[in-house]
Amino acid sequence: MKRISLAHGDGGELTHTLIQELFLSAFQTTASPMLDAAIVSMPANExxxxxxxxxxxxxxxxxGDIGKLAVAGTVNDLAVSGAVPLYMTCGFIIEEGFPYADLQRIVNSIAAEAAKNGISIVAGDTKVVERGSCDGVFINTTGIGVVRHKSKAAYLQEGDAVIVSGSIGDHGIAILAARNELGFTTEVESDCASLSAMIEDVQHGTGGVRIMRDPTRGGLATSLVEICEDFGITIILEEEDLPVHPAVAGACDLLGFDPMYVANEGKVILIVSAAEAEQTLSLLRQHPEGAEAAIIGRITDTQSGELRVRTVFGATRKLRRLHGMQLPRIC
Amino acid sequence: MKRISLAHGDGGELTHTLIQELFLSAFQTTASPMLDAAIVSMPANExxxxxxxxxxxxxxxxxGDIGKLAVAGTVNDLAVSGAVPLYMTCGFIIEEGFPYADLQRIVNSIAAEAAKNGISIVAGDTKVVERGSCDGVFINTTGIGVVRHKSKAAYLQEGDAVIVSGSIGDHGIAILAARNELGFTTEVESDCASLSAMIEDVQHGTGGVRIMRDPTRGGLATSLVEICEDFGITIILEEEDLPVHPAVAGACDLLGFDPMYVANEGKVILIVSAAEAEQTLSLLRQHPEGAEAAIIGRITDTQSGELRVRTVFGATRKLRRLHGMQLPRIC
Structure with missing residues (x-):
């Protein structure tokens, strides 16, 4: 089996061949690949x-796989910031002995997901470390986009609806299952997906979106706590309205996890004016990634900066950031 | 001793604290740090x-250290591309158990070198992997700059001078020595340095620079082979004019290395019109990083695309990319 060697990362002949054979043919980079930096045009001043x-x-x-995840994660971070993704860089740290075919599969996955999103991969880097000095492959991506929609955070107000674009916790549970850490089998699949097309449709179809976030590590609750603290708003979530797949709910029950703290990789949180909440839902639901979108809560005041959840018994309790539940290596 | 734990990378409370305490206070980031993407202004369309x-x-x-190296490497890649560095991202992959004080030292080093170059660190990421899944800390940086000087590669012609800004091979030998892989001690220090100020001075002081490159992994020879192939030019280097510190030459002799293939982290190769070669040298020599700048060769034709070296005995031989000399983990 063809494997990656240290010489693939020494900057010489084999590095050159690897870049030519594998990366350039997959990424179809137009910028001169061997230059120290790519020069690209930027049709915006923000x-x-x-x-x-x-x-x-x-x-x-x-x-999914690490390649699709890397592109989708980058795309979603830009999309929720009101930007259209244009360019991406891609840095690989590869363990000596890593199968070439697996690297090829990952690179193809990156290329496919980038192409689907109209993103050019403009710069890259490959390092190879000795066997035992990393775990297979690590990928770093940086995404650059053009800002198309300014933040409307200044309009956040009492009554605004909190929407999530679909079921929560799928990615975290899928990864634990794939590691055989659940102690049982499950059908849960990662929700790993690029959401920029869906988000663009929502932005064009309604003027009511105040802010968006991408609830990955730390889950829905941690992202919402950040929002509440950053903008000084209080949100009350309705526990019974949270979309959770039965298999995820079951796994969480058994493991003592709260799905609100389990990672997602293809969901967006939107805070939207009350008047435009239903319109936003229907725009989201036109996309497969938004089919299970739901209103899960409301802003109840704009002073105290707390995230609360109303349980099915009617009481509310304060939620904090993820603390002490270790789910490493999920993204 | 305070150490990094897996929970520092789970996206929850400890990640938040780490970012606040360590990264934000060092980097003095003005962009809202918890957002999915930073929004920054870009005063250029390239x-x-x-x-x-x-x-x-x-x-x-x-x-130096990995932090200074990361900034200098990024700055130099932009500077040799005719760009002024403006923004940088910084992604950390940290091994569980890594000493907090060492991370602090690295972060401070990044902050100091970025500040020296007027670079804002606009986005970051922190992942923690289990003990044994990486080797201390890996850092990824992406640099974004404004293009100030267009490439003059189209003007490359016979007689153009090839200049290197100082002694070659220092970084590679310093790293091997620091790993105790030489079998003897040496005084060699890494040349790790940010060169954008020196390069800007040269660009302003002479119109004769055709192209520049940053000869890191693979050394001077590999970078020049890339140039010769990319532009179809032939360069003949004069072996006796190559600046090599005696300690580096001695170490290379003993190890069977050629200093032309040993990594640098604070050198620039410039190809300059014959008429402006001396002026370029004197501009370089006004900077401590360019004190040992030298003309090391000439373009001899613009068709065959070869790198050749004239030995001290007068014969010339063809040089290829680095091949088969494994010096991993040097940058």
Missing amino acids: IAVTTDSFVVQPLFFPG | IAVTTDSFVVQPLFFPG
Whole structure:
């Protein structure tokens, strides 16, 4: 079996061949690949920039792989910031001995997901470390986009609806299952998906979106706590309205997890004016990724900066950031 | 001793605290740190983008550390592309158990080198992997700059001078020495340095620069082979004119290395019109990083695309890319 060697990362002949054979043919990069930096045009004077490292284990899992995850994660961070993704960089740290065919599969997955989103991969980097010095492959991506929609956070007000675009916790549970850490089998698949097309449709179809977030690590609750603290708003979630797949609910019950704290990789949280909430839902539901979109709560005041949840018994309790539940290597 | 735990990377409370305490206070980021993407202004319609992962071992070495290296590497890739660095992203992959004080030292080093170059760190990411799943810390940086000087590669012609801004091979030998892989001690320090100020001075002081490159992994020879192939030019280097520190030459002799293939992290190759070569040298020599700048060769034709070196005995031989000399984890 063809494997990656240290010489593939030494900057010499084999690095050159790897870039030519594998990366350039998959990414169809137009910029001169061997230059120190890519020169690209930027049709805007405000850009959005995001970066993420991906260390998910296993590399291939039901619903996706590290390559698709890396692109989708980058796309979603830009989309929820009101930006249209244009360019991406891609840095690989590869363990000596990693199967070439697996790298090829990951690179193809990146290329396919980038193409689907109209993103050019403009710069890359490949490092190879000795066997045992990393875990297969780590990928870093940086995304650059053009800002198309300004934040309307200043309009956040009492009564605004909190919407999530679909079921929560699927990604985290799928990864645990793929690692055989559940102690039982499950049909849960990762929700890993690029949401920029759906988000663009929503932005065009309604003027009511105040802010959006991408609830990945830390789950829905942690993202909403950040929002509440950043803008000083209080949100009350309705526990019974949270979309949770039965298999995810079951796994969480058994493991003692709360699905609100389990990672997602293809969901968006939207805070929307009360008047436009139904319109937003119907726009989301026209996309497969938004088919299970739901209104899950409301802003109840704009002063105290708390996230609360009303349980099925009618009482409310305060939610904090994820704390002490270790689910490493999920993205 | 305070150490990094898996929970520092779970996206919850401890991640929040780490970002607030360590990264934000060092980087003085003005963009809202918890947003999915940073929104920044871009005063140009052409931008330069570069990305690199840094996996150097050891993390701290004579002349620098992984943090300084990460910034300088990014700055230099942009500067040789004719761009002024403006923004940088910074992604950390950290091994569980990594000493907090070492992370602090690295972050401070990044912050200091970024500030020296007027670069804002606009986006970041922190992942923590289990003990044994990476080697201390890996850093990915992406740099974004404004293009100030267009490539003059179209003007490359016979007689153009090839200049290197100083001694070659220092970084590679310093890293091997720091790993105790030489079998003897040496005083060699890494040349790790940000060169954008020096390069800007050269660009302003002479119109004769055709192209520049940053000869890191693969060394001077590999970078020049890339140039010769990309532009179809032939360069003949004069072996006796190559600036090599005696300690580096001695180490290379003993190890069977050629300093032309050993990595640099603070050097620039410039190809300059014959008429402006001396002026370029004197501009370089006004900077400490360029004190040992030298003319090391000439373009001899613009068709065959070869790199050749004239030895001290007068014969010339063809040079290829680095091949088969494994010096992993040098950057």
